[in-house]
Amino acid sequence: MSKKNVIVTGITSGIGTAIALDLAKRNFKINLVARTEESGNKIKKMINENTENNDINVYKCDLSLQKEIHEFVKEFKEHNTGLDILINNAAIIPKKLTITSEGNEMQFAVNYIAPYLLSRLLLDLLKNSSPSRIVNTSSTAHTGGNLNINDFQKLNEKYNLRGWGRYLDTKLQLTMDTVELAKELEGTGVTCNAVHPGFVNTNLGRYFTPKFFKPFNKLMGMFILSPQGGADPIIKAACSEKYDNINGKYFHRFKQKEASKKVFDNNVSSKLMEYTKSVTKI
């Protein structure tokens, strides 16, 4: 049997590093997607030092830019004809409104558009390897999202709570897309699910946490999940037989749970899909 071929994003820190190391120990072929070649190679070196697995590949891709996502997928397809698991894990919370060079709000681009695009552009390879899986790292934070159907990126609204407000929105958008994509995937052998990893000690708050709060972060870190603890439910959704044929569902860690009612608002959802198609042009 050939090795499982896996793509993981957001591998340079926190939950993503733990996922990549864990899957490398299972002897999967691991494709690390990192914002810079240097940061990706650092993780590859760490994996090489801690496992016997030599099938670790680094792809440079700034996920805030669609141009780089297209280039990454093109390069990946030059080396691979199939893909068993895609884990869309990267996310960011800048404290100030940041617009990418392509004109999109940064969180919208990284936390929502990147997984949307990667899942669609890699679908042919996922189908070639079916049964195969897409796992989106969502968050219980999606329940607090509040979308504006006339301005999904909220470019004309205040950037509130040091970016936390937009984070809630992008996790809601990602969870909505999980459900929408799952409908399209019915019968293909490819599944797509969203997982909340728990409250995990990572670098996610590095930009938006106020300076005065940083000393408390260390203390808090002792009481919340380790990166491996956050990785475990995502790895299970990606690998366990128990998730065979489960499609379009939301997991609060290991437990399948009904996502927020907002996720199933068909009017908002169809407008979001229409808008996303116009932004991604696919």
Ligand SMILES: NC(=O)c1ccc[n+]([C@@H]2O[C@H](COP(=O)([O-])OP(=O)(O)OC[C@H]3O[C@@H](n4cnc5c(N)ncnc54)[C@H](OP(=O)(O)O)[C@@H]3O)[C@@H](O)[C@H]2O)c1
């Ligand atoms: N921590 C929690 O309590 C928690 C709770 C619920 C959900 N989550 C979710 O878990 C996932 C992993 O987050 P984490 O907590 O492990 O945070 P983290 O330690 O900050 O890791 C985030 C990862 O995303 C990458 N990333 C950000 N922007 C990128 C870009 N433009 N291009 C490429 N990579 C980029 C980062 O790379 P760089 O090093 O290059 O910045 C980093 O590897 C996220 O989806 C997050 O929303 C976390």
